Amino acid sequence: MSSYNRRKFTDVFVRSACVLSALIALVPLGSVLYYVTVRGIGGVNLDFFTELPKPVGEAGGGMANAIVGTLKLVLLACVFGIPPGVLAGVYLAEFGDSRFGKWVRFSADVMSGVPSITIGIFVYSLVVLTTKQFSAFAGGVALAILMLPTVTRTTEELLKLVPESLREAALGLGIPKWRATLRVMLRTAAPGIATGVMLAVARVAGETAPLLFTAFNNRFWSNGFNEPTASLPVNIYTYAVSPYEEWHRQAWAAALVLLLMVLILNISARLLVRSRVGAR
Amino acid sequence: MTTRVLSLTQAEDAMNVGQYGTSKSTPKKPSRPDDDLSKPRWDEVSVSTIVPKMRTEDLHAYFGQSEVLKGISLPIAEKQVTAIIGPSGCGKSTFVRCLNRMHEVVPGARATGRVLLDAQDIYQPDVDAVRVRRRVGMVFQKPNPFPTMSIRDNVLAGLRLNGERPDDPDAIVEKMLHRVALWDEVKDILGRAGTGLSGGQQQRLCIARSLALEPEVLLMDEPCSALDPIATARVEELIHELRKSYTIVIVTHNMQQAARVANFTAFFYLGKLVEHDRTDVIFTRPKEMRTEDYITGRFG
Numbered sequence: 118m119s120s121y122n123r124r125k126f127t128d129v130f131v132r133s134a135c136v137l138s139a140l141i142a143l144v145p146l147g148s149v150l151y152y153v154t155v156r157g158i159g160g161v162n163l164d165f166f167t168e169l170p171k172p173v174g175e176a177g178g179g180m181a182n183a184i185v186g187t188l189k190l191v192l193l194a195c196v197f198g199i200p201p202g203v204l205a206g207v208y209l210a211e212f213g214d215s216r217f218g219k220w221v222r223f224s225a226d227v228m229s230g231v232p233s234i235t236i237g238i239f240v241y242s243l244v245v246l247t248t249k250q251f252s253a254f255a256g257g258v259a260l261a262i263l264m265l266p267t268v269t270r271t272t273e274e275l276l277k278l279v280p281e282s283l284r285e286a287a288l289g290l291g292i293p294k295w296r297a298t299l300r301v302m303l304r305t306a307a308p309g310i311a312t313g314v315m316l317a318v319a320r321v322a323g324e325t326a327p328l329l330f331t332a333f334n335n336r337f338w339s340n341g342f343n344e345p346t347a348s349l350p351v352n353i354y355t356y357a358v359s360p361y362e363e364w365h366r367q368a369w370a371a372a373l374v375l376l377l378m379v380l381i382l383n384i385s386a387r388l389l390v391r392s393r394v395g396a397r
Numbered sequence: 398m399t400t401r402v403l404s405l406t407q408a409e410d411a412m413n414v415g416q417y418g419t420s421k422s423t424p425k426k427p428s429r430p431d432d433d434l435s436k437p438r439w440d441e442v443s444v445s446t447i448v449p450k451m452r453t454e455d456l457h458a459y460f461g462q463s464e465v466l467k468g469i470s471l472p473i474a475e476k477q478v479t480a481i482i483g484p485s486g487c488g489k490s491t492f493v494r495c496l497n498r499m500h501e502v503v504p505g506a507r508a509t510g511r512v513l514l515d516a517q518d519i520y521q522p523d524v525d526a527v528r529v530r531r532r533v534g535m536v537f538q539k540p541n542p543f544p545t546m547s548i549r550d551n552v553l554a555g556l557r558l559n560g561e562r563p564d565d566p567d568a569i570v571e572k573m574l575h576r577v578a579l580w581d582e583v584k585d586i587l588g589r590a591g592t593g594l595s596g597g598q599q600q601r602l603c604i605a606r607s608l609a610l611e612p613e614v615l616l617m618d619e620p621c622s623a624l625d626p627i628a629t630a631r632v633e634e635l636i637h638e639l640r641k642s643y644t645i646v647i648v649t650h651n652m653q654q655a656a657r658v659a660n661f662t663a664f665f666y667l668g669k670l671v672e673h674d675r676t677d678v679i680f681t682r683p684k685e686m687r688t689e690d691y692i693t694g695r696f697g
Contacts, residue, residue, distance in 0.1 A: 290555035291531030
């Protein structure tokens with residue numbers, strides 16, 4: 118009986134330790150959300166979304182250019198980063214046992230640990246110095262490189278989770294291998310890959326360091342993709358380190374808007390995937 | 398005619414088959430696939446005179462260094478059911494996978510020898526394995542409908558993924574699901590995921606998916622081993638129907654199943670073909686000692 122009581126005690130103890138740890142893990146998340154909302158909500162108004170920044174000392178103004186700029190940068194990062202990332206993941210999953218495949222996998226793992234500012238310097242010397250200007254293009258390249266390893270490894274891991282029996286089913290129907298891979302294997306893994314890609318996009322959308330000397334910043338609208346471009350993270354940094362009270366308020370508002378953008382991105386991706394897969 | 402049917406019934410009784418096939422062999426309702434009197438019936442032909450749809454000649458198959466099939470020469474009778482039996486690891490599955498070139502899909506696997514489909518050797522270098530697999534369909538051990546597709550899309554998957562756009566897809570879906578006797582069970586839920594069906598239904602759906610490509614030969618690799626007895630009975634019933642139109646090769650662990658569904662049976666042991674004959678002969682008077690030992694349960 119005493120061993121039973123001991124087991125019961127251990128059960129209660131371990132269970133409460135787990136619950137407590139889960140709560141502790143939620144504290145930073147909750148407090149960040151709470152604090153950013155409380156501090157930022159006051160600065161969010163219609164002007165914030167529609168106006169350009171005002172010069173120092175003038176009240177009002179917004180960050181319309183930075184919001185659009187962030188969207189532009191994320192779009193470019195997706196265009197440059199997702200297709201090669203997904204295809205490299207397919208390569209690793211299908212032919213990754215070769216010596217070259219192992220080498221690719223290893224470098225992807227190493228790359229995911231590279232500090233983002235290093236990638237900023239790399240793109241600075243590669244793109245900014247060659248084109249002789251800061252641009253949304255350069256910023257997009259930097260962000261794409263940053264998300265490449267995540268997208269590649271996520272795609273590979275999720276493709277490997279698709280049962281081999283589905284490939285056999287497809288090949289047994291006389292479907293060529295490339296089509297079986299794309300239309301059956303990749304399609305089956307798509308919800309997971311989409312989630313992984315969205316997480317990579319969300320992470321990249323909030324990056325500041327690689328943008329500091331690639332997209333730089335801009336207090337005005339930038340045309341196309343070949344001019345210095347404002348972005349929310351860089352603006353948050355610039356405004357937060359400034360000595361002006363008004364700018365601090367705007368930095369909090371920008372943080373809140375960025376947070377919401379990432380949240381919306383995540384939720385809509387999940388909804389999109391769910392509605393397309395749940396064919397019932 | 399009457400004597401023929403009688404002889405058939407007797408043969409089936411002797412083999413203890415046809416619990417649900419008896420209605421097909423009553424004199425009133427002759428629905429044998431080969432009622433054409435000009436052709437010999439399966440139970441009258443001897444194994445040496447069968448008309449082969451496929452034929453292997455000295456087929457060797459390897460996984461890396463190990464030789465799994467050691468020179469198999471076996472004719473596959475047209476529009477008949479040929480069962481492959483034998484203990485685990487004797488090369489049954491490898492053999493059928495060689496018949497539509499699925500064997501080579503596994504890394505390190507290769508095969509030598511000849512596999513004739515009609516008169517063409519499908520292992521010639523200029524033969525496209527993808528085209529072979531469209532003519533020789535395959536049903537696997539575990540039901541494997543595509544999880545991202547609805548029941549309807551699963552039936553059409555072979556056509557669609559081959560880039561074809563059928564004129565009347567709904568008609569094909571209905572026809573194929575009727576053919577596998579699944580239509581009445583799923584006609585109202587065609588939009589639901591195929592993976593939501595029961596195991597037996599999934600397997601019949603997979604058979605419908607193969608049949609939609611109108612193959613000439615259907616290979617079944619232990620199609621009932623993951624199914625319960627009732628679902629197994631449904632699939633076997635289906636095989637009885639399908640042999641009117643298709644050449645079928647079925648791998649099975651279950652000797653009663655071979656006796657129930659197959660016209661011819663081949664016994665494999667350690668990568669070699671031990672005996673190939675009419676099913677009733679294999680099960681009542683096998684020529685080889687090893688066959689008798691296996692079917693009487695002395696080993697395997």
